[in-house]
Amino acid sequence: MVAALLMTGCAKKDSGCASPATQASLSAFVDSYVHERLRPSGYDPVDSGLLKISRFEAFEAIRQDEEHERRTCRAIVQFDVEGMAMPTPIEYDLLPSGGVESDGAYDTVVRIDLPLGAIGSRLKNGILGELKEKENAISMLEDLEGRIEKVVAANASGAWAPSPFAEQSKADLAANQVELEQAKKDVARMIESLRAGRGGR
Numbered sequence: 001m002v003a004a005l006l007m008t009g010c011a012k013k014d015s016g017c018a019s020p021a022t023q024a025s026l027s028a029f030v031d032s033y034v035h036e037r038l039r040p041s042g043y044d045p046v047d048s049g050l051l052k053i054s055r056f057e058a059f060e061a062i063r064q065d066e067e068h069e070r071r072t073c074r075a076i077v078q079f080d081v082e083g084m085a086m087p088t089p090i091e092y093d094l095l096p097s098g099g100v101e102s103d104g105a106y107d108t109v110v111r112i113d114l115p116l117g118a119i120g121s122r123l124k125n126g127i128l129g130e131l132k133e134k135e136n137a138i139s140m141l142e143d144l145e146g147r148i149e150k151v152v153a154a155n156a157s158g159a160w161a162p163s164p165f166a167e168q169s170k171a172d173l174a175a176n177q178v179e180l181e182q183a184k185k186d187v188a189r190m191i192e193s194l195r196a197g198r199g200g201r
Contacts, residue, residue: 016094016106017073018059025109026056026092030077037116041128045081049199050123054078054085062091070095071106081119082126082199090114127190127200134187141180148173 016022030053031046038045045051058076065072071094079086091113094106151169194200 016071017061017075018056019105019107021097021105021107022073022094022109023056025107026075026090026112027053029092029109029112030090030114033112033114034116038120038123040120040123041132043128043194045123047197048194049197050082050127050194051119052080054080056090070110077114079119081122084122086119086122088115088119127194131187131190131194131200134183134190138180138183138187141176141183145173145176145180148176 034046034051034053035044038051043050046053055078056075057078059073060075061071061073063072064070072091073094074089074091077088077090079088092109093111095108095110096106097108148169152173155169190200
């Protein structure tokens with residue numbers, strides 16, 4: 001579970017919005033929510049090291065639902081997405097830890113509203129976007145290699161009339177093979193880094 005840093009002070013402590021117990025519940029809820037909702041390119045952004053939940057701040061109680069015994073709060077989640085701070089508003093409902101019939105403190109999060117669109121876009125256009133570009137480049141280089149190999153083989157067999165471009169075709173093939181090998185190494189390194197939780201770098 002991602003451990004969010006707890007605020008040490010808040011003007012609305014009596015609302016329960018920022019108590020240590022509430023923040024622990026909120027951290028767990030947000031962590032689970034992010035794992036479920038964000039999985040660009042098949043990678044979990046938290047486990048792969050692309051995203052961190054840094055802290056919660058700016059807590060505020062906004063309404064009390066007397067009928068359902070719920071209290072609604074809002075705050076800011078400070079996300080770190082590949083080293084870039086992305087503050088995101090969150091709204092969440094609280095119930096007493098002992099249930100609606102108890103006199104316990106409101107400190108159990110039961111619902112959140114957390115927009116993740118901007119974070120998802122940032123993830124897709126960051127290291128995962130670079131990885132996708134390299135994977136596409138490998139496909140194109142492999143296709144190009146196959147076509148150049150056919151030209152080189154035809155020139156060598158004499159099936160075609162002697163071509164002034166025969167030697168250039170060999171040079172092109174060698175250069176393409178070097179580029180392809182490097183691209184494969186880059187992709188393998190990035191994937192290994194993501195799987196190890198190091199953010200793909």
